[in-house]
Amino acid sequence: MRRFTELIHQLEMSNKTNDKIAALVDYFNEADEKDKPYVIAMFTGKRPKRPVSTALIKQWAIEKSGIPEWLFAESYHSVGDLSETIALVLPPPNELQHRKLEEWISDLAALKGKDDAFKKEFILHAWDSLESQERFIFNKLISGNFRIGVSNKMLVSALARQSGTDSSKIMHSIMGKWQPDEVSYEELMAGAHVNTDNSWPYPFCLAYALEALPESLGEPAAWQAEWKWDGIRGQIVKRNGELFIWSRGEELVTDQFPELHFLLEELEDGTVLDGEILSVKEGKVQAFSILQQRLNRKTISKTQLKDAPIGFYTYDLLEHEGRDMREEPLKTRRALLEKLVDKLKQKEIVVISPVVEFTDWDQLAIIRQDARSLNSEGLMLKKLDSLYHSGRKRGDWWKWKINPYTVDTVMIYAQKGSGRRANFYTDYTFAVRDGEQLITIAKAYSGLTDKEIKEVNSFVLKNAVEKFGPVRTVKPELVFEIAFEGIAESKRHKAGLALRFPRIARWRKDKKADEINTLDDLRQLLQSTLT
Amino acid sequence: MALISFTNKGIYCKQGDFYIDPWRPVKLAVTTHGHADHVKWGNDAYLCHELTKPILNQRLGTDLKIETLPYNREISINGVKVSLFPAGHVIGSSQIRLEHKGEVCVVSGDYKVEYDGISTAFEPVKCHTFVSESTFGLPIYKWQPQELIFSQIRDWVSGNRDKHKTSVLVAYSLGKAQRLINGLAGYGQIYVHHSIANLNEGFQKAGVALPETTRITAEIGKEAMQQGIVIVPPALAEGRWIKNLTNPATAVCSGWMQVRAGRRWRSADAGFALSDHADWPGLLSAIKATEAEKVFVTHGFTATFSKYLNEIGIASEEVKTQYGNENEEEEEAVT
Secondary structure, three states: OHHHHHHHHHHHHOOOHHHHHHHHHHHHHHOOOOHHHHHHHHHOOOOOOOOOOHHHHHHHHHHHHOOOHHHHHHHHHHHOOHHHHHHHHOOOOOOOOOOOHHHHHHHHHOOOOOOHHHHHHHHHHHHOOOOHHHHHHHHHHHHOOOOOOOOHHHHHHHHHHHHOOOHHHHHHHHHOOOOOOOOOHHHHHHOOOHHHOOOOOOOOEEOEEOOOOHHHHOOHHHEEEEEEEOOEEEEEEEEOOEEEEEEOOOEEOHHHOHHHOOHHHHOOOOEEEEEEEEEEEOOEEOOHHHHHOOOOOOOOOHHHHHHOOEEEEEEEEEEEOOEEOOOOOHHHHHHHHHHHHHHOOOOOOEEEOOEEOOOOHHHHHHHHOOHHHHOEEEEEEEEOOOOOOOEEOOOOEEEEEOOOEEEEEEEEEEEEOOHHHOOOEEEEEEEEEEOOEEEEEEEEOOOOOHHHHHHHHHHHHHHEEEEEOOEEEEOOOOEEEEEEOEEEEOOOOOOOEEEEOOEEEEEOOOOOHHHOOEHHHHHHHHHHHHO | OOOOEEOOOOEEEOOOOEEEOOOOOOOEEEOOOOOOOOOOOOOOEEEEEOOOHHHHHHHHOOOOOEEEEOOOOOEEEOOEEEEEEEOOOOOOOEEEEEEEOOEEEEEOOOOOOOOOOOOOOOOOOOOOEEEEEEOOOOOOOOOOOHHHHHHHHHHHHHHHHHOOOEEEEEOOOOOHHHHHHHHHOOOOOEEEOHHHHHHHHHHHHOOOOOOOOEEOOOOOOHHHHHHOEEEEOHHHOOOHHHHOOOOEEEEEEOHHHHOHHHHHHOOOOEEEOOOOOOOHHHHHHHHHHHOOOEEEEEEEOHHHHHHHHHHOOOOEEEOOOOOOOHHHHHHHOOO
């Protein structure tokens, strides 16, 4: 596990993609063969069921370190990561053991079904045989939750370089269902398991946000414009008599959307559609807040089916008659897709995402302003001769979003961040005015520069009115403009509504706390999105 | 009557009519050590250890009225016996021992218990009242032995040399820099920023033996530094200065590097948890050794640490001071 610990350390110490890729390549050159598939599995979020609950792990760590529970909690607030806190508060190890990553993982998996006393003995013994860095890794193995800034793309680049394989093949190969104890690193790189399974989705082609003017893209005639839908990116796969629906999070969501199951009958084998899962009522795309009622549910009630019916707006064809279409230009794929959708007997549920006709960029800019009325986020611009890329590639696909909503708020609570920001007050809660009262409306922690964070941090230190655990109540004085993508009713929030993707747009040093927006302003906005 | 009280100017001894580490101008400032949050400009007179004097002259000017004492020699100020004991924090750092009518109080400033090879080793002093810091007063802070950390730093430096990288160590000019110079002597020519070079000269004049270093000037070639070790203060850590070196690799040397968040917050390539402050076991052992009846905690994780002391049966109270705080927190964060 030493080599893996070193890798994690290297990955954490650099912000540069090239350094991280180099560290990964070195690792896959040097690491134990059996360890490699486990590392790939971990980095792509394939986590085994955790063998021991967090509560027990915490309890054992507190016992072993001999500190009171409240002190452990304080330590945790300062560190910002449970695995690391445990690694640091435990007494130094008595007897170091050097074992392979794969051995630790297998032993942890074997804990399943054992009683707590057995598990406890195993964990305590492991802690006592690892130094604090390795202990941290070991604790992460238990939780299975490795978030260390390695994107799939970065991993794929490293694997491609190390194994000399094409990166889209590797992406395809590592994205789906395989078990690290069943496949060797070599097999994985060769994609040996890929063809045997019907479900495999293609890596999604992603778009960059257009920051320049669209004129910079050149001739309008070379481009296709579509509405950018605010739903869940989805890929529908039909092969060998089976239907699969994948979401962008590389998650199989087939069962969540029974409305789409008719495609099993209607799509030809060897068809893969790319598009957006949306809630659509009487031909009108609904706000994301409506769709949200349908997400991540194990069972769906009749009321939900009625209140938030699902539709699929398709805009690309990745596989046709069993053939990978991604090397064909968009024009060709689109023409085939239109024919295919046209042939569907069940109309209205799966529709083609309409092309927005335009002749010049100014005209398109005016059309774009109507996006909100369609519950769209703006426009997508796709080059007509573009191939379907794996992941994000600059140049062929652009999202040209309309500006977000904004609201002026005042900061009322601050909390120390976690991870990289654990020693600064970086997580803030914002409020709007409701008569004489301030009412919480959003929590946000991104959008400020490091310098501004330091400034706010020093304000918090000076103006903390009240301590409540890790939270500081601060004088309501600093005004921030919060940007957000949508607004929804919410019974859980005191304000009766919730903002979607709130983040700090800017610090309004020019405004005073009595100039912020009111709750009524937001209620009016909510009404306008529902009609 | 208590020997000390905490006022808005600093720690005050009424019987002796003097302040310890005041943050506003007073007549007499008894000074624990030369870090910016413990000694300010503008006092009528200073009393400090003889090795703290060159630091004050360097930082506050030469026209100061400074009385000095060696460790362990007692003088009387208005009937209060005052003596200095080594705090082990940086060169010259002292715990201030006060005695009046059988009552003993020790104000420790900042301290660490492990001998760092260059500052006089910490000495526990028995007292009734002890004033302690708690910069690293959480059980997550347990330092590795200095020798182990130094061997990691040496490995890092030689690894950089193999990759033709310039090793840049970020360390506070007073304390950490001298400690690094001492620990890395013989592992390559050491180049130091002028803020460090100035302090070193002051120390050398006062008779402290320091290994040879080279002051970085415009004439020093980047190629020469690439083979050696460069030490700079935190103020330079994030700016252009380091980027202008040839292929630099930066390491921050600070207790905050113990935690991953601390390492990643800084845009450095490596972090070494080398601290001039006591770690959790160090704070507890130091406090127990004083056998004090009452412990005041002045800065750091004050609320947490004093709550814990009370729980283990040592009466303690947190006090608000300006040490290790606000603007200085920046500097202290890398001390």
